[in-house]
Amino acid sequence: MEKQTRLDKETARAYFRARRSERPAEERLRAGTAFAQQVLDGLRQLKIPAGTTVPAYLSVGSEPSTRTLLPALEDAGYDVVVPICEPGYRLSWARWYTGVELARSPRAWVDEPVGERFGPEIMAGLPLLLIPGLAVDSAGNRMGQGGGYYDRFLASLPAGADRTKIVGLFYSDEVVPSGTFEFTTLDAPLDGVVTPDGWTWFSSRTVRNTV
Numbered sequence: 001m002e003k004q005t006r007l008d009k010e011t012a013r014a015y016f017r018a019r020r021s022e023r024p025a026e027e028r029l030r031a032g033t034a035f036a037q038q039v040l041d042g043l044r045q046l047k048i049p050a051g052t053t054v055p056a057y058l059s060v061g062s063e064p065s066t067r068t069l070l071p072a073l074e075d076a077g078y079d080v081v082v083p084i085c086e087p088g089y090r091l092s093w094a095r096w097y098t099g100v101e102l103a104r105s106p107r108a109w110v111d112e113p114v115g116e117r118f119g120p121e122i123m124a125g126l127p128l129l130l131i132p133g134l135a136v137d138s139a140g141n142r143m144g145q146g147g148g149y150y151d152r153f154l155a156s157l158p159a160g161a162d163r164t165k166i167v168g169l170f171y172s173d174e175v176v177p178s179g180t181f182e183f184t185t186l187d188a189p190l191d192g193v194v195t196p197d198g199w200t201w202f203s204s205r206t207v208r209n210t211v
Contacts, residue, residue, distance in 0.1 A: 012143055012181035013039045016134040016174065025172070032065030035169055035197035036072040039130070042199050045080070048127050049076025055093060056125065056130040058082050058102075060110050063132050064169040070096055081122060083149070085111050091153040100183035108147070128165040130194070136168055139178040140189040140202030141205040154188035166189040172197050 007015065043054070048150060054073055059066040065118040073080050081093040094113040102111040123129065131150055135143040144150055157164055166188065172195040192201040 005180045006179050009182055013134060016143065023062060024205060028062065028065060031196045032068045032172060033040050035064055035194060036069040038194050038196065038198060039069055040076055042194065046127065051079070053079040053081060053126055053129065055126065056133050064171060071098055074098060079083060081115060081118065084117055085149060089148050089152055091149050092119055093122050120153065123157055123164050126164050128167050130167050130169060133168045133170060135174040135176055135181065136170055136190055136193055137176050137178045137180055140191065141183045142168055142187060142190050143181050151186055151188045162173055167192045167194060169194050171195065175200065
């Protein structure tokens with residue numbers, strides 16, 4: 001892909017989805033293990049203690065896998081919540097734990113925990129939120145799947161210096177140069193990303209590698 005070419009959203013989504021579908025199963029498996037280790041290492045370096053709630057997601061298909069990450073978070077003593085797709089393209093959250101009952105969402109091709117649901121208030125005081133996406137550019141602009149669930153949810157969170165930091169999980173080659181794809185003011189930007197190679201934080205639209 002030429003760095004100078006800005007892809008419209010439809011073209012960009014098709015491009016990144018196709019790349020994911022072509023990713024070998026062995027590579028996905030290795031990446032899933034690496035995601036778990038990188039997230040745990042990052043939480044330790046960020047001094048986020050066990051017992052903290054960590055919002056994440058149940059991966060599906062070719063998404064960066066959380067099948068190793070979620071049990072690893074649980075084993076390390078973190079409380080895990082994952083999203084529930086609600087009417088009006090809204091998100092609520094439910095607790096995830098090993099053995100939790102899952103049911104297919106009536107609104108999306110994902111499984112969701114059966115149990116109590118929580119609104120945005122569950123994010124109060126949490127240090128970070130792990131979310132999926134198709135790609136992110138070097139300024140932190142995220143390309144999502146197009147449903148708008150996360151953008152609506154993230155817009156509902158309080159602003160301020162102590163707000164929850166938004167961190168995406170991506171394969172390393174899905175972190176692309178700024179200007180690769182189009183975005184709008186409705187697309188919620190990320191504070192950072194985790195790839196199988198490590199963490200990257202975005203500050204004032206400038207990349208800063210830390211963890």
